[in-house]
Amino acid sequence: MGMYEPIRGHDDVEKEQEEEKRGVRHSVEGEDDVEMAVHARSGTAIPNAGRDSNKIEEESSKQKRHQQQRLVSLDVFRGVTVALMIFVDDAGGILPAINHSPWDGLTLADFVMPFFLFIVGISLALTYKNLSCRAVATRKAILRALKLLMLGLFLQGGFFHGLNDLTYGVDIEHMRWMGILQRIAIAYLLAALSEIWLKGDGNVNLVSSLFRQYRFQWALVLMLSALYLSLLYGLYVPDWEYQIPIETSSSPPKLFSVKCGVRGDTGPACNSVGIIDRKILGIQHLYKRPVYARTQQCSINSPSNGPLPSDAPSWCQAPFDPEGLLSSVMAIVSCFVGLHYGHIIVHYKDHRDRIFHWMVTSSCLVVLGLGLNLCGMHFNKALYTFSYMCFTAGVAGILFAGIYFMVDVCGCRRPTFVMEWMGMHALMLYILAACNVLPVFLQGFYWRRPRNNILGLIGIGR
Structure with missing residues (x-):
């Protein structure tokens, strides 16, 4: 979790400016520690060292507490996103209006993934605010991503077979390669x-200096966006087949x-998202329950799952991964948008400046997303369209700014x-609740027959 500097209001900034005018000298962080180290190496005693040692220790402990202060609003925003994820997963089957959109459109559930990616970006800006060694930081980042x-x-590759199925294991030839954690x-x-x-x-004094x-990061964002758009609208998709x-x-x-x-x-x-996944990952490694199975063409109970209509098109049962390769390219851009919001925290110390820049950026993203949609x-969450990325990132920025004002300000x-x-x-919580690890664990304890378990008594998993 990234750390941040305490929030300072406009009065605090004016006070510091007045002190600088009067010639008040602010000590550099760690200056006393450096001086102590130099004298210790040279074998020279510092005058009044015994008398000032307690004061130095107190100041050092204060600095450590200061550095370890968390950005509470980011924790709250992450918690809200987790709660939203659990809510839409459990209630989405009962209330189709909040479940993932079958294809085009936007529902409450479609905000969860962009919110998580946005939060990851903010956390990275705070985590790597001060780097001591780039090589070590790179190694740690690679290891964390691999984990x-x-x-x-393990959780979404097919190892667990879901509720009401106490078996486990997956054929590697049919293992799902992509998923939520893989995309993150x-x-x-x-x-x-x-x-x-x-x-x-x-x-950084002006917005132009921030950009x-x-x-180079913004150049990478432009390259990723151009790559996504060129493949989505320019790649030729031939006829294809699949087996059930x-x-x-x-x-x-x-x-x-x-056809x-x-x-x-x-x-x-x-x-293009589907054809790239079928060619690179293999159709046997894609998600077997596509979201478009709930469209009107594929379900008589749309927007819920249901039997196929008599005139259902041939693609209704084809595997499709909502966390595919090409769609993940645009998902990465959502993470970079969050990174920009984190940079604002790092470079702007006044909370009014932070909220102002966040709201301007968020408003532009929301307007751009709505305009492109019109x-x-x-x-489209399944394709992670550019309009979807802009709008959801803008909404994430507005929500985060509101939580920041309420909690941290x-x-x-x-x-x-x-x-x-x-x-x-x-x-x-994601592992236990969203991935059904806890329900599957509880269902493993039953009386005589597997369906006689704790969850069955309260009507879950039937």
């Missing part, structure tokens, strides 16, 4: 490496053919204590 990647493969790991690694190696030095200091095994029969799998032969299509069947680039921490705790234990 997230392996954890994602990729975005985290690229954003972390850019923050370690691609940021400049110097003071100038991180110009017949579980209740020894007959060979049923073959389906999908495409187009460019720039953003529908469920012939988009012009035909629809919000006004000091209203009691009402958000639960969210703060959830934010500090986000990964644990």
Whole structure:
């Protein structure tokens, strides 16, 4: 978790300026420690060292507490996102309006992933504010990304078979390679490496100087966006086939053919996101329950899951990964947007300046996203369209600014204590609740028959 400097209001800034005018000298952090080290090496005793030792220790402990102060609003925002994720996962089946949109459109559940990526970006800016060794920081970032990647493969690769199924294990030939944690790991690694190696030095006084200091990162953002848009609208998608095994029969799998032969299509069947995943990852490694199975073409109970209509198109049962490779390219940009908000925290000490810059950026992103959506680039979480990225990142910025003002500026921490705790234990809650590890564990203890378990008594998992 990244650290930050205490919030200073306008009065604090004016007070420091008045002290500087009067010639008051502010000590450099760590100056006393350096002086003590020099004298210790030379064997020279410092006058009044015994008398001042307690004072030095007190100041050192204060500095450590100062450095370890957390950005509480970020913990609260993370906790709100975790709570939102659990809510939409559990209530989405009952209330389809808050479940993930079957294809084009935006629902409450579609904000969860962009919020997480946005939070990762802010945390990285605070974590790498001061670097002592780039090589060590790079090694730690790579190791952390690999841990997230392996954890994602374990939790979402198919090892667990879901509720009401006490078996486990996965055929590696059909293992799902991409997932939520895998996408976060990729975005985290690229954003972390850019923050370690691609940021400049110097003071930031104007918005232009802020962009100038991180110009290489913004160049990378432009390259990623251009790559995504060029592939999404320029890649040719040929006809393709897939097979569905017949579980209740020894007959060979049923073959389906999908007619495409187009460019720039953003529908469920012939988009570039799907063809790239099928070619690189393999169709057997994609998510087997595609979100578009709840569209009107594929479900008579749309927007809920249901039986196929009699005239359902051939692509309705085809695997499709909502965390695919091409869509993850634009997801990385969401992480870089959060990185920019973190840079504002690092370089602007007055909370009014921070909120002002956040709101300006967020407003521009929201307006841009809405404009693109009206012009035909629809919000689409499965494709992670550019309009979807802009709008959700802007909403994340507005929500974070509001939480920051309430928690870190006004000091209203009691009402958000639960969210703060959830934010500090986000990964644990995600594993236990969102990945169904805790429900599966509880279902493992039953009376005589597997369905006679604790969750079954309260109506969960039936």
